[in-house]
């Protein structure tokens with residue numbers, strides 16, 4: 001028989017609750033810590049080439065001018081937004097999303113990337129190199145020591 005102190009919850013019950021809380025916290029922690037990375041292929045250059053072949057084979061270059069590609073890109077961004085709308089905040093890893101919803105999102109994000117890469121190609125922007133330059137600029141604009149933990153825009157810092 002469990003001993004009750006001053007009518008409080010038996011020690012074993014408190015222990016169980018504590019244990020399950022620790023379990024839940026550990027689970028949440030593990031989910032947040034779960035590492036994720038992309039497979040290295042295809043590269044952006046691979047994607048550029050594959051999309052160029054797709055376009056050539058269909059004689060679609062006459063439609064794929066920069067402005068049309070930009071409009072197509074924005075349209076696909078809208079399709080990604082549709083998948084998130086009315087859901088409220090969505091946690092990292094998309095807990096509760098079905099496999100079909102995840103696949104849908106993967107397809108829409110791919111459409112965005114495909115049009116982005118082709119737009120960059122048609123504008124003669126070497127996207128991987130441009131990204132390296134831009135990230136270097138971002139690091140200069142937002143020194144970690146200065147902005148750590150703050151999401152303020154760089155123009156809001158007084159210095």
Ligand SMILES: Nc1ccn([C@H]2C[C@H](O)[C@@H](COP(=O)(O)OP(=O)(O)OP(=O)(O)O)O2)c(=O)n1
Nearest residue numbers: 051054055060063076079108110111112114115
């Ligand atoms: N003129 C076109 C039409 C399509 N695509 C390619 C690039 C995109 O990855 C995809 C876009 O196809 P859809 O316009 O059919 O759009 P979705 O695949 O998003 O279909 P839906 O709008 O029904 O969701 O196909 C392309 O390069 N050029």
